[in-house]
Amino acid sequence: MNQKNVLVLFGGCSPEHDISMASATKVIQHMDSYKIIPVCITREGKWMLYDGKLDNLKNIDWEKFGTPAVLSPDRVNRGLLRIVGDKVKIIPIDAVFPILHGENGEDGSIQGLCQLAGIPYVGCGVMTSAVCMDKAMTKLVAQSLRIPQAEYLIFKDGQLEDLEAVTKSVRYKIGYPCFVKPSNTGSSVGIAKAKNKKELRAALESAMAFSNKIIVERGIVGREFECAILGAGDQIETAGPGEVIPDGEFYDYDAKYLKAGSKTVVQADLPEETAALIRQYSADIFRAVDGRGLARADFFVDEGGRVVFNEINTLPGFTSISLYMMMWEAAGISPTELIGRLIEMAGY
Ligand SMILES: Nc1ncnc2c1ncn2[C@@H]1O[C@H](COP(=O)(O)OP(=O)(O)O)[C@@H](O)[C@H]1O
Ligand SMILES: [Mg+2]
Incomplete structure (x- = not known):
C-alpha cells in the first residue's frame, strides 16, 4: 500500500507552543500507517523539518538539526519546499495535520495556507477555526x-481606554466574581478571576496585553x-x-x-x-x-x-x-x- 505523506505541523508562534509540542508528540505515536513529515514552527516562526527519530519533539534542537522547509501556496507544487543552500526540493504532501494551538494555528491562518496550496488538512476549515x-x-x-451561557459583556478598542466606565458596567451588569478573558487566547493564557474592582482592573490590564477585545463574564x-x-x-x-x-x-x-x-x-x-x-x-x-x-x-x-x-x-x-x-x-x-x-x- 502506498503510504500517505502527512505533514505534521507543530510548535508555532503562540503562547501555546509547548502544549503543541506535547500534543504532536502524542499524535505521532499513533500514526504508524502514515509517512510522517514533521515540521516544527519555532517560537520565532521558522519552519524546520527534521529527518531523525521522533521520540520527544521537545528535546530536539530544531534550529540546529532541522532543515528549513516551507509549505508552498502554489497549487502546482502541492508540497513542502525543502531548502538546502540555494537548492529547493519539493516533498509531495497528501495531507497536513496542523497540531497547533491558539493564535496562528487554531484560528484559520494555517488552514488558509493549506487551502491556497490545495492540500487537504485535518480539522476545521478557515471560517470555523476563526x-x-x-x-x-x-x-x-x-x-x-x-444555548445557555454565563452573562457576559464585550469591551473593545476605545472602550478599554476608560477602565472606570468598564468596571462600572461590570459591577452593574455582571457582578463579582467575574472572569476576564482576551477574546483570542487558549490554555487560559491571559485569563483571570476578579473578586473586586481592584482585581478587575488588574485582570483587564493583563488581558489587554493579548487582545483589544476583552470578555468579562459572570463566574459560574x-x-x-x-x-x-x-x-x-x-x-x-x-x-x-x-x-x-x-x-x-x-x-x-x-x-x-x-x-x-x-x-x-x-x-x-x-x-x-x-x-x-x-x-x-x-x-x-x-x-x-x-x-x-x-x-x-x-x-x-x-x-x-x-x-x-x-x-x-x-x-x-x-x-x-x-x-x-x-x-x-x-x-x-x-x-x-x-x-x-x-x-x-x-x-x-
Ligand atoms: N464564567 C466562568 N465561570 C467560572 N469559571 C470560568 C468561567 N470562565 C472561565 N472559567 C475558568 O477558566 C478556565 C479557562 O477559561 P476558558 O474560557 O475555557 O479559556 P481557554 O480558551 O483559555 O481554555 C476554564 O477552564 C474555567 O476553569
Ligand atoms: Mg477552555
Missing part, C-alpha cells in the same frame, strides 16, 4: 442557538465538563462528557499543565439527561459553525444542575492528560483509529 478561536464570535453563535459556581466531537455535516458523533477538576481556584494554565493535583474523569458522573444535553449542545454548535473533523466543547454545570456552555476548541489538546483522545478510547475508538479517521476526513 469563529471558534474568537470567544466573542462563538458566544454569538451559541446565543443564536439559545459548579463543575466543569468537556465533550469530544468527531465528524462533519450529518455525521457528527460525540463522546463524553468527561470532567476536569482543577487543582486551584479555576482551570488556569498551571492547573492544566503543571500542577499534579488537577484531575480528569473520562466518564463524568452526571445524570444521563444532563450528559445527553451536553452532547446535544456540542453537536448543535459544531454543526452551526460548519465544523469538520474534530473539536472539543466545554461546559459548566452550575449548582442548580443547569448546563452552561463555555467554549469550543477546534484543535483540542492531545497531551497525555488531555481528555479528547481518552473520551474516544472509552467510547471504543482507539487513538490509532481516531487519528486515521481524522486524516481520512481531511479536506480543503
Whole structure:
C-alpha cells in the first residue's frame, strides 16, 4: 500500500507552543500507517523539518538539526519546499495535520495556507477555526442557538481606554466574581478571576496585553465538563462528557499543565439527561459553525444542575492528560483509529 505523506505541523508562534509540542508528540505515536513529515514552527516562526527519530519533539534542537522547509501556496507544487543552500526540493504532501494551538494555528491562518496550496488538512476549515478561536464570535453563535451561557459583556478598542466606565458596567451588569478573558487566547493564557474592582482592573490590564477585545463574564459556581466531537455535516458523533477538576481556584494554565493535583474523569458522573444535553449542545454548535473533523466543547454545570456552555476548541489538546483522545478510547475508538479517521476526513 502506498503510504500517505502527512505533514505534521507543530510548535508555532503562540503562547501555546509547548502544549503543541506535547500534543504532536502524542499524535505521532499513533500514526504508524502514515509517512510522517514533521515540521516544527519555532517560537520565532521558522519552519524546520527534521529527518531523525521522533521520540520527544521537545528535546530536539530544531534550529540546529532541522532543515528549513516551507509549505508552498502554489497549487502546482502541492508540497513542502525543502531548502538546502540555494537548492529547493519539493516533498509531495497528501495531507497536513496542523497540531497547533491558539493564535496562528487554531484560528484559520494555517488552514488558509493549506487551502491556497490545495492540500487537504485535518480539522476545521478557515471560517470555523476563526469563529471558534474568537470567544466573542462563538458566544454569538451559541446565543443564536439559545444555548445557555454565563452573562457576559464585550469591551473593545476605545472602550478599554476608560477602565472606570468598564468596571462600572461590570459591577452593574455582571457582578463579582467575574472572569476576564482576551477574546483570542487558549490554555487560559491571559485569563483571570476578579473578586473586586481592584482585581478587575488588574485582570483587564493583563488581558489587554493579548487582545483589544476583552470578555468579562459572570463566574459560574459548579463543575466543569468537556465533550469530544468527531465528524462533519450529518455525521457528527460525540463522546463524553468527561470532567476536569482543577487543582486551584479555576482551570488556569498551571492547573492544566503543571500542577499534579488537577484531575480528569473520562466518564463524568452526571445524570444521563444532563450528559445527553451536553452532547446535544456540542453537536448543535459544531454543526452551526460548519465544523469538520474534530473539536472539543466545554461546559459548566452550575449548582442548580443547569448546563452552561463555555467554549469550543477546534484543535483540542492531545497531551497525555488531555481528555479528547481518552473520551474516544472509552467510547471504543482507539487513538490509532481516531487519528486515521481524522486524516481520512481531511479536506480543503
Ligand atoms: N464564567 C466562568 N465561570 C467560572 N469559571 C470560568 C468561567 N470562565 C472561565 N472559567 C475558568 O477558566 C478556565 C479557562 O477559561 P476558558 O474560557 O475555557 O479559556 P481557554 O480558551 O483559555 O481554555 C476554564 O477552564 C474555567 O476553569
Ligand atoms: Mg477552555
